Amino acid sequence: SKTVITFGTFDVFHIGHLNILQRASTLGGRLVVGISSDALNIEKKQRAPVYSQQERMAIVSQIKGVSEVFLEESLEAKAGYLRQYQAQILVMGDDWKGRFDHFSDLCEVVYFARTPSVSTTSIIEVVKAI
Numbered sequence: 001s002k003t004v005i006t007f008g009t010f011d012v013f014h015i016g017h018l019n020i021l022q023r024a025s026t027l028g029g030r031l032v033v034g035i036s037s038d039a040l041n042i043e044k045k046q047r048a049p050v051y052s053q054q055e056r057m058a059i060v061s062q063i064k065g066v067s068e069v070f071l072e073e074s075l076e077a078k079a080g081y082l083r084q085y086q087a088q089i090l091v092m093g094d095d096w097k098g099r100f101d102h103f104s105d106l107c108e109v110v111y112f113a114r115t116p117s118v119s120t121t122s123i124i125e126v127v128k129a130i
């Protein structure tokens with residue numbers, strides 16, 4: 001059976017995160033999830049996640065269908081992670097459509113439609129307004 005890999009921050013875990021992990025887990029027998037580190041978020045998004053990397057890894061590791069989590073410390077290390085975990089399928093949401101196509105020499109690349117109208121940013125805005 002196949003090893004599926006996906007990556008993300010999974011901050012303030014929500015239904016969009018659950019949906020993509022559940023869909024990814026149906027593609028193979030093993031689902032490995034790379035959790036973007038706090039440092040990577042600060043560098044790429046100029047904002048620290050609400051939940052720490054330890055908390056985000058603890059949450060995602062307990063989601064049904066997730067076999068293993070690891071810390072994604074660099075966006076440039078993706079090919080290395082794909083090889084390290086012997087991934088046969090890379091899953092990402094379609095906000096990343098096309099941007100991982102060059103990994104198709106290493107594994108199958110699949111983009112799933114994002115769950116509409118939910119994001120960590122929108123949740124932060126809603127909570128701020130309370």
Ligand code: C2G
Nearest residue numbers: 007008009010011016017020036092093114115118
């Ligand atoms: N997602 C989704 N629907 C939403 C929100 C998110 O399907 N409404 C998906 C995203 O497309 C992504 C995953 O959930 O595949 C995690 O989302 P983020 O935490 O926002 O991940 P991101 O910071 O984009 O990942 O190497 C990539 C990096 O780790 C960045």
